[in-house]
Amino acid sequence: MNIAEIELYVIQMPLKSPFVTHLEAVNDRKGIIVKVTCKDGVSGFGEGVAFSTPWYTEETVTTSLHMLKDILIPLLQKHPIKHPEEASKLFSSIRRNNMAKAALETALWDLYAKSQTKPLSKILNGTRPAIASGVVVATDSTVKAIQQIEQYLEQGYQRIKVKINPNQDYAFLAEIRRHYPDLPIMADANSSYSLQDIDRLKALDDLNLMMIEQPLAHDDIIEHAQLQKEIRTPICLDESIVTFEDARKAIEFGSCKVINIKVGRVGGLYEAKRIHDYCFEKGIPVWCGGMIEFGISRVHNIALASLPGFSIPGDISASSRFWEEDIITPEVTVENGFITVPESPGIGYEINENRLQEVLLAKKTFTFPK
């Protein structure tokens, strides 16, 4: 791919309002933007989606920077590649650190798509001209949740996801259901239950939820299979699926009926697409998860969600869901509940250079041998 230079930008931006789960309240988001420029001057962009602390996965912004600077970029300098799929294979010699890998791998996909003058969605075999948009409500107040849902429905979102835990489940969801009898609602527990809570989880069956996401341990597929036998609500796995093999085993084992695919969590677009293709073949619906991301990761998600198996509205919302001003231009917008899949080459969005400078904490450049 003839890489000349890689730049890493560390940025930080406040959220419009706190994102509260039982694990963490996110007020400020740090992130990493990766810019890969090839010898003829074309640039591709990726985003590292690890958080500042390891509450969702074990990675952090600091571990991602270490992996990128000291391991992944040097590996790419030593082993030139012709196609982004080779990056995924090259990085497989490094254990885990999926978000760091994805930050670089997704930039290579954007660069490759631009070099082919094709939209990234088409390079990935996407078929949808627009994707259905859903949004997440993350608050510990029922009143706030209903206010937020009201706003989001006015903005056209097609599906609402709410965060739950054993201290905020049945009564909270029942109140939302009472306000919105027909609304497609899903609940995300982020591993806040154990099998001892089975009665609490069974009780949720009468609320007509689309699914319950990751009720049990972040690294479990055994007990989720036991639980799925006992509840009618489909289980969707998020944290438990970090590789293609995890997805294959979870499906074979009956641990879930739906999978949330996140590019960062699985180490890049290649692995995400493999999981999609497998689920599509097995008739397992998938949707694209979110990471409170900036625009670059958001638009990679749009390209991925254009694949045919993404049949459920995911956590891909407008830039304005979290940010006063995003780092891309134009911003991602939702119209009548849909986000248009761009038709220009690569990710199909530009960097908002002024905004990037405003939120920049640090920058580092790596040059490649001629």
Ligand SMILES: O=C(O)CCC(=O)c1ccccc1C(=O)O
């Ligand atoms: O819309 C979004 O970006 C939020 C999606 C979300 O729920 C989330 C955000 C950060 C970390 C984990 C999760 C999750 O899906 O569990």
Ligand SMILES: [Mg+2]
């Ligand atoms: Mg989740």
